Amino acid sequence: MIDRRRVLALYDAEMRREPIPEPGARVEHVGTIVRVVGGDNCVLFSDLTAADAREVVSSQANFFRDAGAKVEWKVFGHDLPKDLTKILGDEGFVPDDPETLVAFDLTNEPLGDPRTPGLEIRQVLEVTQLRDALRASEAAFGPNTHHFLDRYRDRLADPTVALFVAYLDGSPAATGRLEMPPGKSFAGLWGGGTSPRFRHRGIYRSLVAARAALARQRGYSFLTVDAGAMSLPILERLGFVPLTTTRGWILHPPPRRLP
Incomplete structure (x- = not known):
């Protein structure tokens, strides 16, 4: 049986704090933020507090707005602060469909x-x-x-x-x-x-x-899926174990101004 807390901590350490980008993209560590820039831009990990969350979210939003680029901020169910999704919404991020991170023990x-x-x-x-x-x-x-x-x-x-x-x-x-x-x-x-x-x-x-x-x-050792509502019950029947919820919050670039 999967130790959910241990596996989720390992996932955070390996896959969110130190991700390997696809060709053409790069990983940047900016303070407590880990973002992937190029290709599918993404803020993959954050370690925020109630005191600094709004300032950091605004800074990241402005970075991608200035680049004229779409970005996804991927929020996991255990991410802090508790009102992170409200802060993202206030900054103009729009929620995508909710998903569940599930894992299967390949060992x-x-x-x-x-x-x-x-x-x-x-x-x-x-x-x-x-x-x-x-x-x-x-x-x-x-x-x-x-x-x-x-x-x-x-x-x-x-x-x-x-x-x-x-x-x-x-x-x-x-x-x-x-x-x-x-x-x-x-x-x-x-x-x-x-x-x-x-x-x-x-x-x-x-x-x-x-x-x-x-x-x-x-x-x-493990196989993971960001499972949507349709695939989640199938995967659970196959032995996948839910670790946490996850949801992408999307920020679209501002419209280009005509010269």
């Missing part, structure tokens, strides 16, 4: 996978398969062609990420990726989605199991 027995007949899970290794992943992603989440292809085309040979496609009777039905930051205890599941016409057939579960098997093979 115990592997995830079971009672595979649906006709289902095949493949790791994306070439551009043709990448386009299949795109089809499945767009069916699940809506159009994102330019962003998706640009993001993953150059990472097909990257050992820190693995993109998977689930095929049902030969048709791309679902996709999801596994992020494997080097030197960390945690691998992460991201972007998992199933086309609506293929849902409720156990495909998402099998896609999770395939990625968990690779993370276990690579020696990771």
Whole structure:
């Protein structure tokens, strides 16, 4: 059984205080703030008090406003001060959908996978398969062609990420990726989605199991997911344990002024 407090403290130390950025981004430590700049800008960790929170939030907001950049401030359920989300809202940040950070202990027995007949899970290794992943992603989440292809085309040979496609009777039905930051205890599941016409057939579960098997093979201790309302009950049935809540607060750049 996962010791939630210990695992969450380890997650904070490894994944929030010392994150490994995606290519093209950099990590900056500014006082008690850890932010990722470039690509998907994010304030990933903060250690604030009631005395300094408003000043620090305003400073970070102005930094990204001055850069004309969108940023997400990721708030976890145990972050302080207690009114941090109110302070963010007062500064103009807008809440995204709430999620739950869940973890699976890979050092115990592997995830079971009672595979649906006709289902095949493949790791994306070439551009043709990448386009299949795109089809499945767009069916699940809506159009994102330019962003998706640009993001993953150059990472097909990257050992820190693995993109998977689930095929049902030969048709791309679902996709999801596994992020494997080097030197960390945690691998992460991201972007998992199933086309609506293929849902409720156990495909998402099998896609999770395939990625968990690779993370276990690579020696990771834990597998984490920021689980939305739809995936949370499925993941809990598979043995994932909730650690804390999480929610992104988004600040959009101000509109450009016409010359």
